[in-house]
Amino acid sequence: MTPGYTMKNSDVAALIFLLLIQIIPAMAAASADPVYIAIDAEFGLPNSSSAQSIEKGVRVAIAEINQHGGVLNGRPLALITTDNRSMPARGIHNISELSKQKDLVAVVSGRFSPVVLETMPVLQEYGIINLVPWSSADGITENNFEPKWVFRLSLKDRYAMPTMLNHARHIGATKVGFLLTNTSWGRSNENAAKRYLDSIEDIVSVGTAWYNWRDKSLIDKYKVLQQAGAQAIVLVANDDEGAILVSEIAALPKHERLPLISHWGVTGGNFIGQMKQPGDLASLQFVVVQSFSLFKAKPAKVAAVMKIAGELFGTKGPEDVESPVGFGQAYDLVHILARAIDLAGSTERAKVRDKMEQVKNYDGLVKHFAQPFSKDNHDALQLSDIFMARYDTNGVIRPLP
Template structure:
């Protein structure tokens, strides 16, 4: 029995797809060791590379949908890819499990029944947490620095919804940049001149590293706090900085939903025994893009529960059973009922927190840091 993963493996410096893969394979190894699903059938992973291109993602899903005994496909980091594949999912009755992409439309759409399920951050949840954090830091005026994609527009909508409910924050404007631009300084300075006291950044690792590198070279009074969406954590962000010390000169934080720092040592020890069986990783701190791992691991176990409840590999039945899974104690949280007929998002705003990069490149919850 097969599970698919279509993600951005061919994208330079990306670590998100590899982290998702490791999370799935760790869960599969544990599930198979306990007898698999459907009274003894093993799960296997099939991988395809969309290179972050929607057209390639659609092509890959069409091929995966025709694979016998393939029950579901995990998607990767990029919301624009997942959003473009939604019609294909509906047409082929292929279940999409999203462990990273955060655009609201991935689960908030008009497809009925919807075959898209997410255990991940959602822009509707991320923006309020990021904006409240800006206010907590004393900012009253914020600037939005967004990627000119469906992901960026999703975040603009989420920011506008939240700002309409509060008089504590005012947006001085929105600056747009194009995907994979190698400089965001011009857009940053537009917001700075407009009076922004903090920047809300929606970017991936390469663009985020470019901005941090540029801002670190500005005079201290021009270096605003940068509160970032988590796209920066999906690749080798630290390695792409012009100088590793750049983060020492900037107040840079990033939104997250999972951290290995939140797990008890016994859970980490048990997890790493499996990870070591299937990879060369010996320390949990060496698992890059940790949210991808944690989300994919939990989603795989929830899928296995749904398969057993369905009693077959019929994707339509498994889709229905995903809405009925209950009481799973995962890495990210305990799920009383991860999905329902009315809600295909397993996480909530209460699962979202702010984090920082440590000196050794780890992502640590701010609540656990002493300074």
């Protein structure tokens, strides 16, 4: 590399990809043939930390597993990452590339439901286990594929929407407006909200506004909902659009600033950093739904994980973990996978997939799972696992009391 040459994201991704392909098999060859896990996520998306957080969780888990002799009596787990930059097409492309990898057992997906919703059928077709640590669209697991190769340990909209609406009720907002991303994820939440609102009577929707990917402003849609009488806005957005909206609301007079009850997409990146003013978020009520928090996990588990993370990444503590849901949930998924591999006694993915449904009594970081997946349930979390959180003044996500 010559001075003055600025590496682009694509370059970085390609470099990483090359390094992984070249180095990891070499390392494995030193002991035994590695068993591959891949992450296809939004590594190249600036201001996004979700993919990196997932990778850290995966790497900590792999490190723990390999420290304990790997899988299948000594085969190390190895990681391959591919960058989809949050674009479904890239994800599909990456999967088709990864499918050629020998001894690849599973692909860990990233934050973006549209990507996962499109890569999942491809993985299904290839017969590759799809571990979903973040994407919440209901359709990821609620579909007609049989058998399902996807295994999610994450929030799902079916659980997120009641939690957020319950929070609305909690803050006294009976009329809410929905501002949704115009994607399958947005529609998943719309369905979830509708389903939940139909079951209760105290909260009503004043309307749903849709924003498109790459919209530069959301305030018009916000105002439409506000004028429709919304007392709170349920926001289904990612960090960039969320930041735009927050800054735009913060620019409004105080009485026009409605509480934002946000889905957790905003936590996938440098949400606060993308706002116009650092204090924009503090000028309004903002809560975000979460399914995991290092601050709620068992301290012993957290300490052990943080120790490895500290060794691997120099992570100083739970506060230093960005996008913590990805970190914790990916960590647990890898452990579950490792168990399934051992249960299968082979890297034959069909067997591993079957064993995924049979792993039991896994005491994970997120929680203790009696049986995270079964034939009929490929969602490891439940509604009760879901809670609301907030950003503290340091930008750390902390569960609401």
